[in-house]
Amino acid sequence: xxxxxxxxxxxxxxxxxxxxxxxxxxxxxxxxxxxxxxxxxxxxxxxxxxxxxxxxxxxxxxxxxxxxxxxxxxxxxxxxxxxxxxxxxxxxxxxxxxxxxxxxxxxxxxxxxxxxxxxxxxxxxxxxxxxxxxxxxxxxxxxxxxxxxxxxxxxxxxxxxxxxxxxxxxxxxxxxxxxxxxxxxxxxxxxxx
Amino acid sequence: xxxxxxxxxxxxxxxxxxxxxxxxxxxxxxxxxxxxxxxxxxxxxxxxxxxxxxxxxxxxxxxxxxxxxxxxxxxxxxxxxxxxxxxxxxxxxxxxxxxxxxxxxxxxxxxxxxxxxxxxxxxxxxxxxxxxxxxxxxxxxxxxxxxxxxxxxxxxxxxxxxxxxxxxxxxxxxxxxxxxxxxxxxxxxxxxxxxxxxxxxxxxxxxxxx
Numbered sequence: 363x364x365x366x367x368x369x370x371x372x373x374x375x376x377x378x379x380x381x382x383x384x385x386x387x388x389x390x391x392x393x394x395x396x397x398x399x400x401x402x403x404x405x406x407x408x409x410x411x412x413x414x415x416x417x418x419x420x421x422x423x424x425x426x427x428x429x430x431x432x433x434x435x436x437x438x439x440x441x442x443x444x445x446x447x448x449x450x451x452x453x454x455x456x457x458x459x460x461x462x463x464x465x466x467x468x469x470x471x472x473x474x475x476x477x478x479x480x481x482x483x484x485x486x487x488x489x490x491x492x493x494x495x496x497x498x499x500x501x502x503x504x505x506x507x508x509x510x511x512x513x514x515x516x517x518x519x520x521x522x523x524x525x526x527x528x529x530x531x532x533x534x535x536x537x538x539x540x541x542x543x544x545x546x547x548x549x550x551x552x553x554x555x
Numbered sequence: 556x557x558x559x560x561x562x563x564x565x566x567x568x569x570x571x572x573x574x575x576x577x578x579x580x581x582x583x584x585x586x587x588x589x590x591x592x593x594x595x596x597x598x599x600x601x602x603x604x605x606x607x608x609x610x611x612x613x614x615x616x617x618x619x620x621x622x623x624x625x626x627x628x629x630x631x632x633x634x635x636x637x638x639x640x641x642x643x644x645x646x647x648x649x650x651x652x653x654x655x656x657x658x659x660x661x662x663x664x665x666x667x668x669x670x671x672x673x674x675x676x677x678x679x680x681x682x683x684x685x686x687x688x689x690x691x692x693x694x695x696x697x698x699x700x701x702x703x704x705x706x707x708x709x710x711x712x713x714x715x716x717x718x719x720x721x722x723x724x725x726x727x728x729x730x731x732x733x734x735x736x737x738x739x740x741x742x743x744x745x746x747x748x749x750x751x752x753x754x755x756x757x758x759x760x761x762x763x764x765x
Contacts, residue, residue: 370752379733379748408759411704412727417607418614418623425602428631429595 366398367391375402376409447541454535469527473516480512580604583647591638598638602631605651608729612652615724616659618713626662630655646735653739656721663717704762711761715754722747723754 367388374380375388392398421427460471487505491497519527581589581600589597609630614623633654641650712720725736726747733751737744 369756370749373752373755374748407701407704408755411701411708412723412755412758413730414701415611415615415705415708415728418610418620420606420610420624420627424606424610424624424627425599428602428606428628429599431628431632432595432598432635433632 365391366395369401369405372398372402372405373409376406443541444545447538447545450534451538451542454531454538458531458535469519469522469524472519472527476512476515476519480509480515483508483512584643587638587641587643587647590635598635601634601647605631605648608648609651609655611728612655612724613659615712615728616717616721626655626658630658633658645738649731649735649738652725652729652731656739659717659721707762708758711758714761715757719750719754719757722750723758726751 371380371384371388375385380388392402457471484505487508488502491499491502491505522530581597583601583604586597586601590601606627610620610623610627613626613630614620617623617626630651634651637654641647712723715723722736722740725731725739726733731739733744733747736742736747736751740747742750
């Protein structure tokens with residue numbers, strides 16, 4: 363017949379991919395066209411075979427063999443590293459901000475901070491030694507050491523001056539940045555793995 | 556996907572899982588999320604869910620079971636390493652088969668096997684395959700059982716261009732919808748429909764000649 367549908371329509375009909383109006387038209391045509399009914403019967407058999415090809419056999423231990431070949435999971439995420447980097451960066455940025463905003467001599471600020479810290483430790487450590495009454499001597503030694511360390515740092519910072527402190531802070535900032543980037547990379551590689 | 560011989564297709568793009576397991580099988584996105592947090596059991600469930608459909612697809616594309624299993628392993632490892640880039644907005648099975656398809660293409664490129672672009676016109680032994688007025692042609696003898704026809708299809712499948720074979724397999728072996736295949740292959744839906752039709756006509760004609 364002259365109004366026969368094209369070959370693709372037969373497959374789309376069998377796959378129920380024709381829209382409802384096309385489907386009705388197609389079926390109406392089939393009803394009056396023996397030739398197309400023959401074509402449809404042939405394509406139907408083929409379609410049935412196409413859609414029922416047997417599966418490939420997969421061994422029962424296939425999934426386990428895949429799991430054995432997977433890369434090892436990334437090590438526990440070093441969150442402490444990111445926290446340390448963030449803390450250091452905050453301290454450095456805070457000190458720099460203080461220096462820029464107040465115009466105070468940075469070395470004086472640092473000296474004051476270290477003095478108060480060292481004296482704080484100096485007071486606390488003997489107190490602990492008395493409270494614990496054990497190892498008091500050791501703690502006294504430790505206290506002395508901390509005090510000496512503090513004094514040493516004070517002396518060092520005084521001798522360095524503003525430029526030297528600025529340089530140290532800059533290096534500290536750079537180190538913090540590197541630590542932060544390294545931690546971030548480790549975290550992202552852990553996610554990928 | 557991965558239906559048994561003679562089984563009625565359940566739903567385009569669906570995955571065959573053992574009966575009773577459907578309700579207990581978590582969603583793909585849940586499994587992916589767990590796997591990303593280091594839960595290897597969750598990824599194992601993904602492997603178990605897709606090992607059959609993926610091997611069916613790769614088996615038809617390579618023509619060899621052993622090669623298909625090797626490829627399947629490689630694809631699952633690629634999927635595992637790329638899980639971080641999966642976006643739950645997309646269907647997981649579509650994403651997985653896209654990786655599998657690209658993996659095959661890479662393999663063929665490395666091996667320098669002849670591939671056929673889907674943009675090229677196709678001529679088979681019997682001339683250009685363009686949609687035409689139905690031609691009864693050599694009728695498939697009804698006396699053959701479906702099993703025999705399937706055997707002929709398997710043989711004929713190996714002889715048609717890989718680009719057409721792939722679309723046919725995704726549609727009729729893996730039961731993806733035309734829209735899903737269009738996503739996997741980054742092709743317009745109309746092109747996919749037409750190429751699947753061409754693949755079927757190639758098979759029909761080659762089976763007729765065998």
